[in-house]
Amino acid sequence: MRVYITDLEAYNSGHLVGAWYQLPMNEDLLAESIENVLQEGKSICEDEHFHEEYFITDYECDYMEIEEYSNLTKLNEIAEAMENIDEDGVKAINFLIENQFVKDIFEAIESYEESVRIYEDSTMEDIAYNLIEECYNLDDMPSIIANNIDYESIARDMEIEGSYYKVDSDIYEYIG
Known part of the structure; x- marks a missing residue:
């Protein structure tokens, strides 16, 4: 499962800031990856405040549909469970x-x-x-x-x- 995580606030400001991530991944690494996308969005938008919201703008998955606001932690658990099937x-x-x-x-x-x-x-x-x-x-x-x-x-x-x-x-x- 691959997901493209996008900074919502940057997107609403007209900037597409995000990155592809392969799930499953270590929970700490997943949190860090989200943090990096949001930090990059903050920099591009030249905001003082930290960006907090993200969404999934694209995905690649053979076994389920993924919605924009799907829970990444849950998706990560699913990807981990599906890894050896x-x-x-x-x-x-x-x-x-x-x-x-x-x-x-x-x-x-x-x-x-x-x-x-x-x-x-x-x-x-x-x-x-x-x-x-x-x-x-x-x-x-x-x-x-x-x-x-x-x-x-x-x-x-x-x-x-x-x-x-x-x-x-x-x-x-x-x-x-």
């Missing part, structure tokens, strides 16, 4: 948030591994076939049964059940 984990977290299965990103981070299973480039028929194969040994079944399993019908019933969601070319299963 792989691409599939980010997909699962976004899925939980977008479908409102969790109340916030912290709950999504805490629960995504147990709550979501992603079947990449799959169809519901693929999932039905794999489920039957996992649960039953088809080699032990009489061929009349094994050869006549209606995977399409099973897939349709699984989809109607409401635990499976198609997202692009992937199927997401919400385990809960």
Whole structure:
């Protein structure tokens, strides 16, 4: 996550004073970085008083929307929690948030591994076939049964059940 922190008072005076920062970062360094932006704004505006307010004018983040007045400390905590999560984990977290299965990103981070299973480039028929194969040994079944399993019908019933969601070319299963 990267954020562009801007001095609000300097901005309101017609000056764009700010800098890009990569989160997560040490809390003291974050406070110092904000302080530097505000000090630079004070200098450019030639003010006697210290500038106190800042806002986020731009950001780069794959897993959440960031608002102008988002709390930087909270964003820093989120970035720290997301730091070691792989691409599939980010997909699962976004899925939980977008479908409102969790109340916030912290709950999504805490629960995504147990709550979501992603079947990449799959169809519901693929999932039905794999489920039957996992649960039953088809080699032990009489061929009349094994050869006549209606995977399409099973897939349709699984989809109607409401635990499976198609997202692009992937199927997401919400385990809960």
